[in-house]
Amino acid sequence: MKTEKIIVSSLQEAVEELKRNYGDNAVVLSSRIVKRKRWSFLPFLKTTLLEVTVGIPEDEGEFQKELEEKAKVYQELERLKSTLNEVIKSVKFQEEEKEVSKSKEAEDLSLRAGRVLSRMVYRGVRREIARKLIEEACGYDIELGKLDFKDEIHESLTESFKKNILIEGERIFEETPRIIVLMGPTGVGKTTTIAKLSYLFKRAGKRPGVITLDSYRVGAVEQLKAFINIMELPFRVADTPEEFLKSVEDMENRDVIFVDTAGRSQHDKLRLNELKLFLESIDTHIYLTLSANLSELVMYEVIMQFGIFPIRGLIFSKLDETSYPGNVINVAYRTKLPILCFTTGQTVPDDIVMANYDFLTRLILEERHELESAGNPPEA
Ligand SMILES: Nc1nc2c(ncn2[C@@H]2O[C@H](COP(=O)(O)OP(=O)(O)O)[C@@H](O)[C@H]2O)c(=O)[nH]1
Numbered sequence: 001m002k003t004e005k006i007i008v009s010s011l012q013e014a015v016e017e018l019k020r021n022y023g024d025n026a027v028v029l030s031s032r033i034v035k036r037k038r039w040s041f042l043p044f045l046k047t048t049l050l051e052v053t054v055g056i057p058e059d060e061g062e063f064q065k066e067l068e069e070k071a072k073v074y075q076e077l078e079r080l081k082s083t084l085n086e087v088i089k090s091v092k093f094q095e096e097e098k099e100v101s102k103s104k105e106a107e108d109l110s111l112r113a114g115r116v117l118s119r120m121v122y123r124g125v126r127r128e129i130a131r132k133l134i135e136e137a138c139g140y141d142i143e144l145g146k147l148d149f150k151d152e153i154h155e156s157l158t159e160s161f162k163k164n165i166l167i168e169g170e171r172i173f174e175e176t177p178r179i180i181v182l183m184g185p186t187g188v189g190k191t192t193t194i195a196k197l198s199y200l201f202k203r204a205g206k207r208p209g210v211i212t213l214d215s216y217r218v219g220a221v222e223q224l225k226a227f228i229n230i231m232e233l234p235f236r237v238a239d240t241p242e243e244f245l246k247s248v249e250d251m252e253n254r255d256v257i258f259v260d261t262a263g264r265s266q267h268d269k270l271r272l273n274e275l276k277l278f279l280e281s282i283d284t285h286i287y288l289t290l291s292a293n294l295s296e297l298v299m300y301e302v303i304m305q306f307g308i309f310p311i312r313g314l315i316f317s318k319l320d321e322t323s324y325p326g327n328v329i330n331v332a333y334r335t336k337l338p339i340l341c342f343t344t345g346q347t348v349p350d351d352i353v354m355a356n357y358d359f360l361t362r363l364i365l366e367e368r369h370e371l372e373s374a375g376n377p378p379e380a
């Protein structure tokens with residue numbers, strides 16, 4: 001399959017352009033927003049340009065085509081869902097912001113600290129958590145008679161995050177566990193994230209291998225296998241606990257083994273227990289993947305249900321799909337689970353950032369488009 005990038009104003013337009021130029025067989029592989037006017041009160045007035053990657057089949061089978069059709073529908077549904085969420089949240093938070101600027105809560109804060117507090121609340125950080133984080137970033141300014149940041153805003157907030165939020169990040173390249181398992185609900189991006197992580201570990205000089213326990217969903221295996229093959233890494237599918245143990249044994253010469261799991265719903269206890277059987281007899285580091293556009297309560301629900309496993313840390317996916325990433329701070333602050341990485345789009349392997357405090361601060365202080373330059377450093 002040949003791929004090409006086109007710039008359009010909507011997915012609909014992309015589909016039409018595809019039909020016109022490439023006939024019926026071309027498919028949308030992925031899309032990303034390249035320019036977006038933000039913070040207008042009505043989100044449907046935003047001008048959105050999409051960079052769409054299209055695949056033009058040369059002589060591929062019907063099966064592959066069908067798969068990509070499905071992915072396209074899924075993608076459009078996801079987009080609709082997040083647009084609706086943004087409508088609801090923008091109304092809610094604009095009201096909250098007004099309230100905050102009026103409230104007495106910010107009275108003992110300097111102007112800039114008060115502004116950052118309302119910005120954090122606006123971005124979805126719970127008010128009491130935002131207040132705590134700001135207080136820790138501040139000292140008492142005698143001249144002002146108020147609390148003010150100890151240093152520049154960015155540095156002060158970063159220091160406060162360091163005290164209150166745990167991060168695993170790039171340290172994992174040095175203290176690499178032998179087996180890393182990704183868990184989480186269906187569609188949060190586990191499989192895509194494993195492909196991205198495998199690339200980063202390979203780039204860091206490690207020898208990764210991948211085992212998938214997800215043979216349920218049609219196409220799940222093919223999707224991951226394709227990426228892993230391109231990277232020339234070993235790949236196994238395990239359908240039973242015995243096969244899983246055997247696959248681990250076969251990968252003895254690997255530094256790190258990533259294990260992809262089927263997206264079990266947090267409500268599906270039976271499936272979760274089945275997964276437990278696979279992992280019981282072996283020492284693994286389990287990371288729970290949460291989509292950043294889930295509501296905070298749903299995140300806690302997922303964490304609780306997956307709590308039958310020893311969860312090591314969290315991965316937040318789909319940061320590109322929310323303008324209100326405050327949930328990430330709320331959940332990391334409250335659970336004290338370390339964050340391993342963030343994913344910021346559909347593109348493998350680029351759209352991933354190993355967690356770091358600078359990024360966390362920028363996530364809260366900056367607009368989404370400003371963050372696009374905050375990826376991992378280029379290959380050495
Ligand atoms: N926008 C966006 N989409 C993502 C991201 N990560 C994965 N996806 C998409 O989410 C969908 C489900 O991903 P997949 O890895 O199959 O999820 P899984 O069911 O948890 O394994 C696919 O269409 C991915 O391209 C991300 O960071 N941002």
Ligand SMILES: [Mg+2]
Nearest residue numbers: 190191214220
């Ligand atoms: Mg998957």
